[in-house]
Amino acid sequence: MNLISRAPNVWCPGCGNFTIQQALKEVITQLAAEEYPVENNVLVAGIGQHGKLFDYMNLNGFYGLHGRTIPIAAGIRLANPNLQVLCVAGDGDCYAEGLDHLIFGAKRNLNVTVLVHNNRVYALTTGQYTPTSTKGYRGRSTPEGIEELPLNPLELMLVSGASFIARGYTGRREQLQGLIREAILHRGFAFVDILQVCVTYNNLTRYYNEHVYDWTKEGVEDYEKAWEKAREWDYNTDAKIGLGVLYRHRAPTFEENHPVPEPLTRDERRTFIENLLDRRV
């Protein structure tokens, strides 16, 4: 099956979203050749430029609301844990309006993959600051520059209990592909913050290229070490920007705590009701 749909693509030429789409397509194709049929994937999208991926991919999907991919994903997983749910979200989307859901997804260790297209700007609404924009970012709603410091999503996910945390960059496609694959195969809440270049409103390509380096693959289960790595760069001050897996560990998942039982038959339900009412006479 062709994983790219018939929908005309309207991302700006050079947009980092193309890299994410390509990486995702490669991973799903690889996994389909192993033991994960394409039809078992469900793409849950928020609202923003990232969300257009829903239209551009030939995958089952739920194009939901701004910031709200995770509760929808939780519902899908509660109904059928054989479905592999991929949440694609934006930084405005899930670090602002849907932040509570992101934290609770991590807290519950919901077994889904969350790919955050973090371009650090609202692009769909043509250029306002987001929770990860650098201090001083001059957007259309902050012409004098935003005075707040950005959030560090990796720290936030560590403290919230995410069991897989990684950072990728659209300027490093092969590595990103590997991270997405690992995230999908991880059993538990798998979070990937993807530094995505926005060529129109926030082109940080040169800055990222000058600052990124690869984290070593060793010691990714060490929580204290993960803290150190997460704090190397605060998304604001000049520093080295690590890429790769930050932290990984195995913990019981939300779905394991809420297994899907074989439903009662109509007659069994009727018997339950009769018995209950009999105790009320």
Next chain:
Amino acid sequence: MEHKEVSVLIGGRAGEGISSAGQVIAQMLGHQGYRVHMYYDYPSLIKGGHNFAIIRGADQKIGAVRNTVDFLLALNQETVDLHREKLTSEGVLVFRSDAANAEGVAVPVKRLLEEEGAPAVMGNSAILGAFVRAAGMDWEVAETVLRKAIPKQIDTNLRIARRAYDEAEVKTRISPLGAKALPVVTGNEAIGLGLIQSGLGLYCGYPMSPTSNLLHFLVSHGTELRIRVIQPESETAAILMALGCAYAGIRAAVGTSGGGFCLMVEALSLAGIAELPVLVVLGQRTGPSTGLATYTAQADLQFALGAGQADFPRLITAPGDADELMAWAAACLDLTWKYQLPAILLSDKTLCEGMYSLDTSQMRHLQIDLELADKNVSPYTRYSLTESGISPLRFPPASGEIIRVNSHVHDPDGITTENEETTKAMADKRMRKMRGLAEEIEAMDPVHLGGDVDASTALLCWGSNKGICEELGTKMGLRVIQPVVLWPFPERSFARVCKGVERMFTVECNESGQLARLVRQFGYASEDVILKYNGRPFFVDELEALLGRAIS
């Protein structure tokens, strides 16, 4: 004296088990063949404060209490002081003699507990035992009901009740009515039973009065019922989980009150355009905003009618007693699936936390002809344009198929579009579902006709005011009209039950007459609206006086 009806008030401090004791009394009256209603009044706090329940039994179906009672069961002095004036002249006061000074049947609870070496929590068994004796009921009534109602240490509880029974004296006699004994349930339980009957798979609720007990009821039987019950981080998350679940093919419902429903509205509109089934149980309470957390109102009808941006099909029902709650909760869940749209079941604190006799033999089983998609329809198109507007449903995974649902305007495949013809065609398709639903509703007897059905003066009411209007309509010679389905408004059925009506009076628990406003759109004017909005339901004698003045 021989009773054809009897009222009992039990009161004490919050945390003393007033609601459970009230339920036992309701079951005792049910056991004697009475049709029962319990009104439960409690402030929004955990311990202390004053709680009371009024349990009324009658020889006909009822849905309201009086403000006079035949028995006052007082667990403390405050209860005696607050409610003594409600006792009828021949009324009987049963009280804890170690917590109150009064005249009547004194129950030395502390001593009885000490003699049995029982904990304080069992004190209510003593009061209940004394009540059974004072009311001239056989010990068998106490034993049968307590055995069913008390899950733990029943033998000790029975010994305490028996001692109190033996020490008390017969003051009057609540005679068995000879009618079939009916079970007693809360409105929340009746809703839960309807959902269970209709094959619920997932229930999500964020705690909020008056529907928290629906969450508790379902979770307490969740394992046995093999349903999943989840308390997520917010009402927003609750309804979105339900929509995700529906997308993957499992029936889901959520419950909340007005404040939580505000948060759900965003997803209600999503369910409308994405054509996903979900049932929202909206238990109204006094508002606006936080309002009175534990008191009643019927003030969210216009909110439910208009909730969510833009036009989309929806179903709104407002059952008026336990029988209707159970039947319509089941039917609503079926209808949301058949028509792939959101449904709102309007309840209120009076219904949710009040108790009612449930008569499943009289309950109409609303048959919904539910034909989901042929599992093999292929190639599959999620939003195929059909004459009925209903597109066949399939769920992922489906080999070789792509199943997309979308909050944007979308084409039949679910892919986002801005095309003008498709935008209109999809809007028309969604509204065609509403026509089918409206037709199906008309055949489901959606407007209840009661009271004096031939009278030319009518009482129009909805939801929890059904019972009291029926009772007074019968007594005062008034026709009672109660639309159970409020949207799509059942115009034909409404016109049929209104034939010959010359004067119409609307009874509602809100300050603006929201139902009166709705029916006015369809050409029915109320001569007057009788409104109550202090958080309490109408009491029988109170409404009788108000109606007398309005109609004369």
